[in-house]
Amino acid sequence: MELPLKPRRALVIGGSVGGLFAAHLLRAAGWDVEVYERAARDLGDRGTGIGTRDELFALMGRIGLAADASIGIGVDGRLGLDRHGATIHDLPVRAVTSAWSRIWRPLRQALPDDCYRTGKTLTRIEQDSEHVSAAFDDGSRAHGDLLVAADGLHSTARAQLLPEVTPGYAGYVAWRGSVETLSPEHAVTMFQRMVFGFPDGELMLSIPMPAPRGGTGRACHFVWFRPVPEGALASLCTDAGGRCHGVSIPPPLIRPELIAALKHDAETLLAPQLAELVHATPQIILQPIFDLKSPRIAFGRVALIGDAAFVARPHVATGVMKAAIDAECLADALAADGDVADALQRYDAQRQPYGAALVARGRHIGAYFAGTHRNQAPSTETLMREYGSAGLVHDRPIVARGA
Ligand SMILES: Cc1cc2nc3c(=O)[nH]c(=O)nc-3n(C[C@H](O)[C@H](O)[C@H](O)COP(=O)(O)OP(=O)(O)OC[C@H]3O[C@@H](n4cnc5c(N)ncnc54)[C@H](O)[C@@H]3O)c2cc1C
Structure with missing residues (x-):
């Protein structure tokens, strides 16, 4: 009799929107997932307005969450x-806006409590060709086949893997x-x-x-x-x-x-x-407004997603959206390729150029009013039209998601 295969195990660092999207999508693909979030308290009372796009609602639908009109206005x-x-x-x-908490809360509520550990601060990652492990500040460790670093702008994982990359003011x-x-x-x-x-x-x-x-x-x-x-x-x-x-x-x-x-x-x-x-x-x-661009977002069995990988200035209005699509691309790459390191390379090839283009887009819009391009500043009307046009450059997607 054949024994059932043991599910592969994913360690997700950061329990904000990026980490939660990754957790849901990996669970749906059969992974055993544990999320480790530094904050000890509920994140849902934080946050303000966010821009949305149809892909965000479609992705919530994909993981079985009702993406009805109450999410946005x-x-x-x-x-x-x-x-x-x-x-x-x-x-x-015209646009549809939402609130950060209206995206985070249903994602969190739909994830079983035993998959979501609070008060756990990653301090260090170790990996070899077979496994990856995470060390936490309480002295505990976790071991898995994959580590998803969704730990935000000041990512501990990125600081270890890309110490030369720091946020730019x-x-x-x-x-x-x-x-x-x-x-x-x-x-x-x-x-x-x-x-x-x-x-x-x-x-x-x-x-x-x-x-x-x-x-x-x-x-x-x-x-x-x-x-x-x-x-x-x-x-x-x-x-x-x-x-x-x-x-x-x-x-x-x-x-x-x-x-x-x-x-x-x-x-x-x-x-x-x-x-x-x-x-x-x-x-x-x-x-204070910072942005951040990573030259790589896959390192063996470790993938950076969301703000840990790239942060564009807020003028592209897409932090939540990008984190969600990063998670989706990562899960899809892993489903398409059984080898974790190969799948992560595929994810890197897809999302690194997108993140870099988004950072450039945020700088382009920010230059309108920051004085750097004063002598060639487009009109205020152009600024109003372009503001928040996150995923589009010249009306075309920066990188097709399935590319
Ligand atoms: C509480 C909160 C409210 C926000 N509100 C808005 C908003 O209103 N509008 C908007 O456009 N954007 C908001 N943002 C930013 C926006 O949500 C991000 O662009 C988007 O959340 C990207 O998601 P992320 O999961 O990649 O990173 P983040 O949302 O930054 O989440 C990173 C998570 O990792 C955790 N973390 C960090 N370091 C460690 C560590 N060493 N170990 C374990 N966990 C760690 C953090 O506590 C955090 O929960 C908010 C972010 C947070 C955390």
């Missing part, structure tokens, strides 16, 4: 406003926030349309999104990109007690005088509709 078009609130562009670019920061209640005068526009403002050398935009906590309500997320020299980041990320938090800072610790200055600038530089968002948001968030 329709956005009716794009409005460009001058400083006084008058319309300068009115573009019929874009030269500007994003001040962000979300609002669920607005004055009746502005609410209809701001909850239905994407709205852009163009202070000199800066970009402000707002995006309607589903209310993060569920239900049918809407919220409005804004992002205001403003140049900041790299040397000034430490000061921005220093709290009122004088402690510098590196290149980010927990939102409640942002110094009150910085928030007061932002609100003052909103009054003087932004259309009233956009300035109201800055005033009404209960919590301003500061996010």
Whole structure:
């Protein structure tokens, strides 16, 4: 009698959207999967608006999750406003937006609890031609046939495998926030349309999104990109007690005088509709913008996916989407080729050029307002049309997924 084959085992590092898509797709292909997430708490209460594309809903459908209208909301078009609130562009670019939590939560709920370990921080990977193992900061180890590194921008796995690759600062920061209640005068526009403002050398935009906590309500997320020299980041990320938090800072610790200055600038530089968002948001968030490009994303039995592999500037609005399709391409490559290392090479050949093109695309859009291409800057209307056109360059996919 033939013994049934033991399922191959995948270690997935990082339990955010990339790790969860990978876990579901590998389980569906017969792998025994365990996800190791550093955070001890639930991730679902975090996050703001995200852009979506049909492939995201199709992929959720592929893993058996209802991709119904509650995941996203329709956005009716794009409005460009001058400083006084008058319309300068009115573009019929329709879109569907969602909230990060509305993607992450159903993915997490559909994964059995015994496959998802929290409070587990990867410290080191070891591999030979037959196996791979992960060491964690609590002294434990896990062993498998494949390791999927979905551990984000500051990936421990990538730092070990590509120590020379580090995130590059874009030269500007994003001040962000979300609002669920607005004055009746502005609410209809701001909850239905994407709205852009163009202070000199800066970009402000707002995006309607589903209310993060569920239900049918809407919220409005804004992002205001403003140049900041790299040397000034430490000061921005220093709290009122004088402690510098590196290149980010927990939102409640942002110094009150910085928030007061932002609100003052909103009054003087932004259309009233956009300035109201800055005033009404209960919590301003500061996010210096970085991007990252990996020359390789497969290393023997280890694959980098999502933000661990590439991070494009947010103007391509595709972090979740790219992580999901990375996971899908990886699972499909493994299904097509029984040899893990060969399958990972195939995955690398497919997704590395896509990630590199996406980073270039984010830089191209960012150059519009960051001053680097000032003398040849396209019009504000072109910027509005191109903003968020993540997967397309000249209206064609950068790389066909099945290529
Ligand atoms: C909580 C959260 C909220 C977000 N909200 C938004 C949003 O609103 N809009 C948007 O466009 N993008 C958001 N992002 C970023 C966006 O989701 C990413 O582009 C997208 O999530 C890429 O997914 P990822 O799984 O590759 O990486 P990430 O989402 O960055 O997830 C990486 C995961 O790995 C874990 N991790 C890191 N290091 C280790 C380690 N050593 N060991 C184990 N685990 C580790 C992290 O805790 C994290 O959960 C958010 C990311 C996070 C983590």
